[in-house]
Amino acid sequence: MEGLEQVLRSIKPTAASEKQERRFVDQVLEKLRRQVKGAKVALAGSFAKGTFLEGDKDVDVFVLFKHNVEKEALEGIVKGAVENAFPGAFYQIAYAQHPYVRVFLQGRKIDVVPAYEASHGRHFELKSAVDRSQLHTEYILEKMGQRQKDEVRLLKKFLKSNHLYGAEIRVQGFSGYLCELLILKYGTFSKAMKNISEWKERTFLAVEGEAKPGAMEKFETPLVVLDPVDADRNVSAVVSSANYFALIALARAFLSSADKAGFFSKKALSAAALKKLVGKRNAYCIVFPAPKIVDDILWGQVRKFYSTLSCAMKKEGFEILGCSMDRCNGSVCIAFELLNSELPENKVIYGPPLRYRADCEKFAAHYTNGQLLILEGRLAALAKRKVRTPEQFLGKIRALPAPSHLSSAKYAKLYKGAAAIKNCMQVLQQYFSVQSR
Amino acid sequence: MEGLEQVLRSIKPTAASEKQERRFVDQVLEKLRRQVKGAKVALAGSFAKGTFLEGDKDVDVFVLFKHNVEKEALEGIVKGAVENAFPGAFYQIAYAQHPYVRVFLQGRKIDVVPAYEASHGRHFELKSAVDRSQLHTEYILEKMGQRQKDEVRLLKKFLKSNHLYGAEIRVQGFSGYLCELLILKYGTFSKAMKNISEWKERTFLAVEGEAKPGAMEKFETPLVVLDPVDADRNVSAVVSSANYFALIALARAFLSSADKAGFFSKKALSAAALKKLVGKRNAYCIVFPAPKIVDDILWGQVRKFYSTLSCAMKKEGFEILGCSMDRCNGSVCIAFELLNSELPENKVIYGPPLRYRADCEKFAAHYTNGQLLILEGRLAALAKRKVRTPEQFLGKIRALPAPSHLSSAKYAKLYKGAAAIKNCMQVLQQYFSVQSR
Structure with a gap:
């Protein structure tokens, strides 16, 4: 497709930069290996699979233990290994389904994740939910050629530019592995766009062949992509309904647009377009100081808080059309849109x-x-009504029961219009990228 | 119950006035009998049953034909009989389920209804739906003593004063026969009030003994009262849900009030109370010229028009809380209440x-x-929104598709507040009597 080659050149790491990243990663692995003698240390994620973008600074490393090591011991071993391998480096203990160590080195964020060594096959025993990642890496390395990895890069960049990339709870979007499977399924980025533009209310995909009868029906999400290494698992389980439909609309817009490259630029929504949208639509931002905790926990709690908040606002009579959340200037920012800024009398x-x-x-x-x-x-x-506007509701927002780390929500501020753009530009861009067409 | 005897004295016809009414009715029957030799002419309704109120001017007369007379011939025979019996009197052809003749004589309205003679029993053949009325008259005359007839009078007057009396489509309230059955069931007016005050979401009543299992369940109305002369029929089928619940609330208010007699006065809602309610609540009146047709057809069409109107308003976003309808100064008036007088932007x-x-x-x-x-x-x-107020919606109301006789709806006017009280006092009293507590 015209223009995509040029996009690819700007997002694919050069040979020199790839070599530099590899060298850095190899050093990290080597230092860790020296600390954990009984376990394998393996690169995972997009670096391992060769689908990373120029400028990607997130490295995933798995420390793979034998099954006879106690689950409770994993965190301590990995923490000790990181401390010894990188003395003085800043690190955090983070939690997905299990604890792991996030260490910051030379501008990169390295997640060191303890897991159990997995053997391939339909019925392997998963002692830890993240053990599956090794199989994902093996699967992609086995099935995917070099050219398709570039197609994955295009899809990832496309989703990133439009705020749809990432399986983390803050985004509820499309993960890197999901991008890889979509390219394996559809062949190229362009073909993926064409297929996605035809998705209906729900889409069921098996990457290889047909799904077994009934395999899809047990899932309730709009998009179901069966994991080729574990057919009981839906790779796109976290993709929200809003993001699913946003991608369909985005694919259609992309296909009918003359400016293909524009969809990959960092600001898919221009400042002028944002200003116009904020002027026309009732977007509000709730902002409060971010507690110093790892993102997984932070955004899990912010989502929970937003759920309480949106229920309370709906009960009051407000009609919420959608929301996005992110950090803005170090604070937590939740952007949401109301149909009306004033409720009836x-x-x-x-x-x-x-x-x-x-x-x-x-x-x-x-x-x-x-x-x-x-x-x-x-x-x-x-x-x-005593409360007819979100401004009048702010006191109640501050008094809402907040999750353990979000006591700062009692200092919440509310912005609208120009003040919202000034304080929360990024999250508003994200919101309107996804929620306006 | 204290005060009720006094109420009864004011609503029960005196011996003199009853004698005068009887004489008038006997003359009417005699004149009709001379015209229809092959059929029986029988008094029906509250005059026949002895449950009429002082001042009642509605007389029901049935002309009962043998079953071998063709249905299509009935209207013509009765019309001819009325013309010959009362030369020069004004009459109309009216329609319930079948045509009948309404003739106006000496300030009374006399409905002359053709029907087939019915024989008593569970499985008699009803050739015409109104034939059942003869059985109702016989049943009440057989079962009801003089004292209970006075209790019926109290209940009728109570319902009339509170705009809940009458099975006609305009009111969707409680018929005279239903009042009689409720008194037969509960014994006295006071006991009826006590029982009604305890009615739940739905009430199933069989006047004598218990209903057969399943006999009640086939009906969907909140109140089901099985007809003792036809157990397949629900006597209260036309009672609207709003009127059913209004009666329960009214019975409770009556039982806890010190001023029992006040519930029987003509204006249950004082002018001052009405003014206050109209000031606080968003009541509107739609008014248009009444076509010169009989009430049954008129209000059937007005209900149909209101159904179109309320659907259109709901679709526009207005929240309608209830409605009443009646004539005001010769015009059709539909009163309705909105939760809000202005919709959001x-x-x-x-x-x-x-x-x-x-x-x-x-x-x-x-x-x-x-x-x-x-x-x-x-x-x-x-x-x-282009339309945010009922005033802005008036143009659309005038353009709504109207039933055949309501072309005058295109001249509809809309009143609110003081103008509504001035033009539509009676229907607003009716509305708030039923719809405010």
């Missing part, structure tokens, strides 16, 4: 069903000002 | 599901101003 307060006579009398005693009526067999009261 | 226009790609492109071509987004797999557009 009155609301209905539903009381008990008429059959509960004593409860009805208690309810009626609160609403003595000509407000009572019966709606569908329930006593109800008409009342003026 | 924006609305969502739902487009096609994303899977219909060509339709989506057409839809998107209409909304090019940063308005598009995807909601639950459908393309959608955000747009400013």
Whole structure:
């Protein structure tokens, strides 16, 4: 497809930069190997598979233990190994399904993940959920040629530029492995776009051959991509419905656009376009100080908090159209869009069903000002809304029960319009990239 | 119960007035009998059963034909009989399930209804739906003592004063026969109030003994009262859900009030109370000239028109809490209440599901101003509402498709507040009597 070769040249690491990265990674592996004698140390992720982009600074290393090592011992061994291998380096203990060590070295973020050595095959025993990653690396290395790796790079960059890349809980988007499987399935980036543009309400994919009857139906997500190394697993389980449909619309826009390269640029949404959208639509940003915890936990808790927040706002009568979240200037920022910035004057307060006579009398005693009526067999009261705008709701947002690390939510600020762009440009770009067409 | 005897004295016809009414009715029957030799002429309704109120001016007369008379001939025979019996009197041809003649004589409205003579018993053949009325009259005359007839009078007057009396389509309330059955079931007016105040979401009643298993379940209305002369029939089929719950609430208010007699006065809702309610709540009146047709047809068509109207308003976003309808100053008046008098600024226009790609492109071509987004797999557009108030919606109301006799709806006026009270006092009283507590 015209223009894509040029895009590829800008995102594919040069031979020199690839050599430099390899050398760095090899040193990391070597230092770790010296510390953990009984276990294998293996590169994983996009570096191992050769699908990384120029400028990627995230390295995944697996420390693979024999099955006779106790699960509880893994964290301590890996932590000790990192401390000894990289004395003085800053590191964190992070948690996905199990603890791992995140260490920062020469501008790179290296995740050192303990796991059990896995043997290939349909019925291998997974002692730890991340053990599967080794099999993913082996599978991609076995099945994927060099040219297809470049197609993966295009797809990854395309998704990144449009805020749809990444399986982490903050994004709920498309993982690197999912990109690789989509390219294996469809052949090239262009063919993937064409196929994705035709996706319906739900899409079921098996990378090789057909799925067994019933294999797809047990999953409930809009996109189901069976894992070729474990057919019980849906690789796209975390992809949100909003992101699924956003990708379909994006693929269509890409196919019909003359400026293909524009879809790979860092700011898919220009500042002018953003300003116009913020002026027309009721986007708000909730901002509060970010606690110093690893991202996985942070965004897990922010999602939980947003769930509480959005339920409370819906209950109040606000109609929320969508949300995005990210850091802005070191703070947590949740962008959300409301259909209306002001709710109507009155609301209905539903009381008990008429059959509960004593409860009805208690309810009626609160609403003595000509407000009572019966709606569908329930006593109800008409009342003026005390809260009609998100600004008036901010006090309630600050008082919402927050997850353990988000006590700073009680200092939440609310931005709209120009102030929102000033303070939360990036997350608004992300929101409107995904949620406006 | 204290005060009820006094109420009864004011609503029960005196011996003198009853004698006068009887004489009038006997003359009517005699004149009709001379015209229809082969058929029986029988008094029906509350005059026949002795449960009429002082001032009642509605007389029901049945002309009972043998089963060998053709159905198609009935209307002509009865019409001819009325013309000959009451030369020069104004009459109309009216329709319930079948045509009948409504004639106006000396300030009374007399319905002369052709029907087939019915024989008592579970399996008699009903050639006409109204034939059942003869059996109702016989049943009440057989089962009900004089004192209970006075209790029926109290219940009827209570319902009339609170706008819940009458099975006609305009009211969807409680018929005279239903009042009689409720008194037979519960014994007295006071006991009926106590029982009604305990009614739940649905109430199933068989006047004598228990209903056969399953006899009640086939009906879907909140109140089911089996007809003792035809156990397949629900006497309260027309009672609306709103009226059912209004009666329960009213019975409770009656039982706990010190001013029992007040519930029987003509204006259960004072002018001051009405003014206060209209000031607080968003009541509107749609008014248009009444066509000169009989009430049964008129209100059937007005209900149909209101159904179209309320659907259109709901689709626009208005939340309707209830309605009443009646004549006001010779015009048709529909009163309805809105939760809010102004809708919010924006609305969502739902487009096609994303899977219909060509339709989506057409839809998107209409909304090019940063308005598009995807909601639950459908393309959608955000747009400013053009109609935010009922006043702005009046043009659309006038343009709604109206039933055959309601072409005058295109001249509909809309009143609110003081103007509504001035033009539509009676129907607003009716509305708030039923719909406010």
